[in-house]
Amino acid sequence: MTSVIxxxxxxxxxxxxxxxxxxxxxxxLSKINVETKYWEIYxxxxxxxxxxxxxxxxxAAIYIKAAIKMxxxxxxxxxxxxxxxxxxxNDVTESNGDAFVFSGExxxxxxxxxQNLRIKTKNSEINSELNLYxxxxxxxxxxxxxxxxxxxxxxxxxxKALQSELxxxxxxxxxxxxxxxxxxxxxxxxxxxLMYRHKISLL
Numbered sequence: 075m076t077s078v079i080x081x082x083x084x085x086x087x088x089x090x091x092x093x094x095x096x097x098x099x100x101x102x103l104s105k106i107n108v109e110t111k112y113w114e115i116y117x118x119x120x121x122x123x124x125x126x127x128x129x130x131x132x133x134a135a136i137y138i139k140a141a142i143k144m145x146x147x148x149x150x151x152x153x154x155x156x157x158x159x160x161x162x163x164n165d166v167t168e169s170n171g172d173a174f175v176f177s178g179e180x181x182x183x184x185x186x187x188x189q190n191l192r193i194k195t196k197n198s199e200i201n202s203e204l205n206l207y208x209x210x211x212x213x214x215x216x217x218x219x220x221x222x223x224x225x226x227x228x229x230x231x232x233x234k235a236l237q238s239e240l241x242x243x244x245x246x247x248x249x250x251x252x253x254x255x256x257x258x259x260x261x262x263x264x265x266x267x268l269m270y271r272h273k274i275s276l277l
Contacts, residue, residue, distance in 0.1 A: 075277070077128035077156045078166075078177040079135055083142060084149040084190070086119035095145050102141040105231075106134050114166050122177070124166050128156050132270040135191060136263060137230045139215060143223035149216065153180035154193040156274060172196065190216060200273050211266055214259045222258035225251065229260055 089095060096115065103113040103123050113123035125131045135152045142150040157172025176194035184192060191208045194201055218226070228240055235243075237251040255261070 075128055075157060076159045076171070076173050077125045077131035077154060078122060078173045079125065079131060079138070079152055079154050080122045080177040080181040081120065081138065081150050081152045082181070083119040084151060085147055088147060089145070095142060095148055098141050098145065099138075102138055106137065111164070112166050116167065122166050124159075124169065124173075128173075129271045129274055131156065132193075133230060133267045136215070136267070137227060139191070140218070140223045140227035140230065143218050144220055144227060146220055149190060151181070151184045152191045153177045153184060154191075155180065156193065156195045156277065195274075195277055197277055200276065204270060204273055207266055207269065211259075211263060215263070218258060221254055225254040226258050226260055226263070229255065 083095060083099070086092065086095065099115060099121060103115075103121065104110070106125060107113055107123060112126075113121065115121045123134075125134055131154050135154060138152065139150050142148050155173045155175065155177030157176055159169060159171035159173060161168075161170040163169040180192045180194045184190065189205075189209055190212055193204050193208070224244070225240070228243060229235075232240060232243070236248075237255070238248040241248050241251045
């Protein structure tokens with residue numbers, strides 16, 4: 075099995091300097107998968123990335139969201155597909171299989187559902203449960219400030235770092251880091267990541 079995230083940037087056309095978010099997105103996608111064969115930005119503000127370690131696809135989606143929300147006024151829709159891969163193309167948009175089909179199908183429904191993160195697997199019960207969790211988590215994540223998004227991105231990049239160590243990276247004290255993590259509900263999001271990994275293991 076594998077996983078695919080298809081996404082598009084919300085409010086991208088309102089940005090006077092699109093290279094700012096494009097460069098941020100490229101950096102994040104290349105950190106998730108260093109091989110450019112497995113990710114692509116297309117149609118201006120859409121992108122797709124294959125994540126072979128499908129257990130990490132939720133935290134990867136959060137990482138992408140945090141990076142984009144660090145740019146004021148922007149957000150991102152993300153559709154996770156988990157399933158098999160039946161054809162390995164020269165680039166990610168040429169590849170095929172359930173993971174790719176599921177991700178594409180969910181992407182088409184995101185605007186209608188008015189939900190910025192959804193998942194589809196072959197198991198409808200797991201889909202329903204995880205999408206409910208995502209819907210609840212988005213109450214917080216869709217309203218992250220730039221500072222909240224920054225601390226989530228930094229925490230994901232440095233999972234073993236102490237708050238004091240994170241503070242040194244961006245020039246603020248440990249208490250400020252703690253407060254920002256609480257406002258971003260980082261602890262609850264990481265708990266949801268553990269739940270996601272458990273549910274995906276049942277597929």
